[in-house]
Each structure stands twice: as structure tokens, then as C-alpha cells.
Amino acid sequence: MNDVTSIDAGKAERALTFEPGAAERDPVAWSRRSALQERLLSIATPIVFFLLWEAASRAGWIDTRFFPAPSRIMVSAVEMAQAGTLSKDIFASLNRVLLGFALGTVTGLIAALVLGLSRLTRAAFEPFLTALYTVPKLAILPLLLLIFGLGELPTILLVGMTVFFVVWITCMEAVLTVSPSYRETALAFGANGWDMFRHVTWPAILTQIFVSMRLAIGMAVLVIVGVEFVQADVGIGFRIWNSWSLFQADRMYVGICTVALLGYLLTTLVRYTGYFALPWVRRTHGGHGH
Numbered sequence: 442m443n444d445v446t447s448i449d450a451g452k453a454e455r456a457l458t459f460e461p462g463a464a465e466r467d468p469v470a471w472s473r474r475s476a477l478q479e480r481l482l483s484i485a486t487p488i489v490f491f492l493l494w495e496a497a498s499r500a501g502w503i504d505t506r507f508f509p510a511p512s513r514i515m516v517s518a519v520e521m522a523q524a525g526t527l528s529k530d531i532f533a534s535l536n537r538v539l540l541g542f543a544l545g546t547v548t549g550l551i552a553a554l555v556l557g558l559s560r561l562t563r564a565a566f567e568p569f570l571t572a573l574y575t576v577p578k579l580a581i582l583p584l585l586l587l588i589f590g591l592g593e594l595p596t597i598l599l600v601g602m603t604v605f606f607v608v609w610i611t612c613m614e615a616v617l618t619v620s621p622s623y624r625e626t627a628l629a630f631g632a633n634g635w636d637m638f639r640h641v642t643w644p645a646i647l648t649q650i651f652v653s654m655r656l657a658i659g660m661a662v663l664v665i666v667g668v669e670f671v672q673a674d675v676g677i678g679f680r681i682w683n684s685w686s687l688f689q690a691d692r693m694y695v696g697i698c699t700v701a702l703l704g705y706l707l708t709t710l711v712r713y714t715g716y717f718a719l720p721w722v723r724r725t726h727g728g729h730g731h
Contacts, residue, residue, distance in 0.1 A: 509691045514698065517691040526680070531699060533676040534669065537593065538661045538707070541600025545661070546654060548601070549608030556609075557616025558642070574606045579667055586672065596668050603664045604657040611653035615646040651715030658711050662704040677703070 491511045497503045498510035505513075521527040552570070556563040578599055585595035623641045669678025681696035 507690060509694060513691050514694045517689075518695045518698075521692065521695060527695070527699070529675060530677050530680045530696070531703070533673070534665055534678065535703065537596050537600060537676070538658075538665050538703075541597045541665070542604050542658055542661045544597065544601035545604025545657065546608050549605040549653075549657075550612055550650065552605070552609045553612035553616060554642075557613045558638075563613075570606070570609065574610070578603045578664055582668060582672065591672070596665070596672060599668055600661050600664050603660050607657040607660055608650075608653045611649055611656065612646060615649035616642060619645045647719055648715070651711065651719070654711045654715070655708055658707045659704055662700060662707065666700055 494503075494508070495511050498505050498508065498513075518527065552566075556567060556570075581602065582595065582599055585598055589595045589598070619642055623645065624637065627637050627641050665676070666678035666681070669676040670682045673679040677696050677700050681693050681700075684690070684693035684696060
């Protein structure tokens with residue numbers, strides 16, 4: 442019996458023993474090392490991918506008519522850049538994305554606050570907006586072209602509509618899920634409506650605002666490429682579609698890679714804007730923006 446008791450005591454002692462790891466012994470160094478590892482992995486992964494693609498192309502394992510080697514794609518990108526075609530396409534698409542993103546973000550945030558803070562307004566408009574949200578945005582393009590004619594405005598409005606719904610839904614839910622205890626505490630200190638918004642609602646939803654913007658900027662890039670397939674004579678989407686119609690696979694891949702890079706850069710820009718604008722998020726993530 443004593444032997445069994447001593448064995449159980451030994452197990453319990455080992456279970457209660459805690460050896461501090463690297464994160465506990467030196468959290469600052471551990472955080473920096475983790476951030477460096479993440480950055481190296483994020484750089485190494487695409488490099489390895491393109492190296493394998495290049496090797497497969499040179500070895501003849503894949504059909505270069507459909508999957509040209511990355512080196513060939515790079516040569517085409519340089520040629521397009523020297524001719525001014527690539528910069529012209531990027532500027533046109535970026536201009537449409539940013540204008541539509543700004544329009545959709547502002548209107549979506551206003552709608553989220555109005556509907557989130559007003560029960561009756563939400564009851565009146567939420568079903569209608571929810572129904573519109575389910576309509577594919579590209580299906581609305583013919584209507585916008587019919588109303589506003591050919592030009593930049595229908596494209597910008599369509600991007601704005603896409604961004605609007607992403608921001609509206611995300612931010613309205615953030616407003617509705619603000620903890621009641623925060624409101625009760627503010628009321629106990631005599632806060633009025635404006636004080637409640639400024640000191641409770643707005644700080645509580647700031648993080649979700651930037652999350653919605655990250656989602657929305659990616660959606661904006663997706664939509665602009667689809668729109669430029671059918672309604673543009675310049676832009677990255679137009680260049681992809683035009684290259685496909687001319688069987689220029691290398692130029693088509695230039696457009697695809699440009700879209701991927703543009704989406705990544707815009708999403709990263711929004712993420713780091715939120716990271717530096719919200720210091721509590723920076724502290725929560727251990728000093729780096731991941």
C-alpha cells in the first residue's frame with residue numbers, strides 16, 4: 442500500500458513540476474526569433490514553388506504551352522514593363538480598386554453603425570440589404586452599364602458595392618456584440634449617447650473594422666479582375682483575358698502573378714495600418730504583426 446502511495450505521489454510531483462521554456466525565460470528574444478522564422482518561411486515557400494516549377498518546365502514534365510517556365514514569364518514581364526503596358530494596366534486597376542474600396546468602406550461603416558445602433562432601422566433595412574448581398578455582384582454590372590453607360594463609374598460602383606457589404610456585415614455584427622457590461626459601466630458613470638459611442642462602441646469595434654477592410658480589399662481585387670474581363674480596354678483583368686484570346690500564355694501568367702502580388706501588397710498594407718493604429722493589437726501579438 443505504501444509503495445502504491447509513493448508511486449502516486451511521485452506521479453503527482455512530476456505532473457506539478459514545470460520547466461520554463463524559451464518563451465518564458467526570454468519572451469522578447471523568443472518573439473523576435475518566432476517573427477524571423479515566420480518571415481523566412483513566407484519568403485522561402487514561394488521561392489521553392491517557383492524553383493520546382495522552373496525545374497519541371499526545363500525537364501519537360503509539364504506542357505510549357507500551358508505552364509511556361511517562370512523565367513519565361515519574367516522575361517515577358519520585363520518586356521511589358523519596358524513597353525509601359527504593365528505599368529499602365531496596374532495603374533488603371535489600382536485606381537479602380539482604391540476608389541471603389543474607399544467608397545464602399547465609408548458607406549459600409551456608416552450603414553453598420555446606423556443599423557447596429559438603431560433597432561428599428563435594423564429591422565427595416567437589414568432584410569433588404571441581406572437579400573441584395575446574396576445577388577452576385579457581376580450580375581449587377583449590366584444594370585450599372587445601362588444606367589451610367591460605359592466608362593469608369595460603373596466599375597468603381599461595382600467594386601464599392603462589393604466592399605460595402607463586407608464592411609457592413611462585419612462591422613454591424615461587431616457593434617451588436619459589444620459587451621453589455623461595457624455599456625452598463627459607462628451608464629453608471631453618467632455617459633450620454635455620444636460618450637457611449639466615443640468611449641465604448643467605437644474602441645470596441647476598431648479591430649473588426651480593420652478585419653473587414655482586409656477582407657474587403659481582397660474582394661475588391663477579385664471583382665475588378667472579373668469586371669475588366671468584360672468591361673475594360675486597359676487593366677490587369679483585361680490583359681489576362683486579352684492574352685488568353687491571343688494564346689499568349691506567358692503574358693497571361695504575368696497578369697495572374699501581378700494580381701496575386703497586388704492583392705498581397707494591398708492586404709498587407711491594410712493589416713499593418715491596423716497593426717500600428719491599434720497598439721493593443723501589437724501588444725497582444727507579441728510585438729510583431731502576425
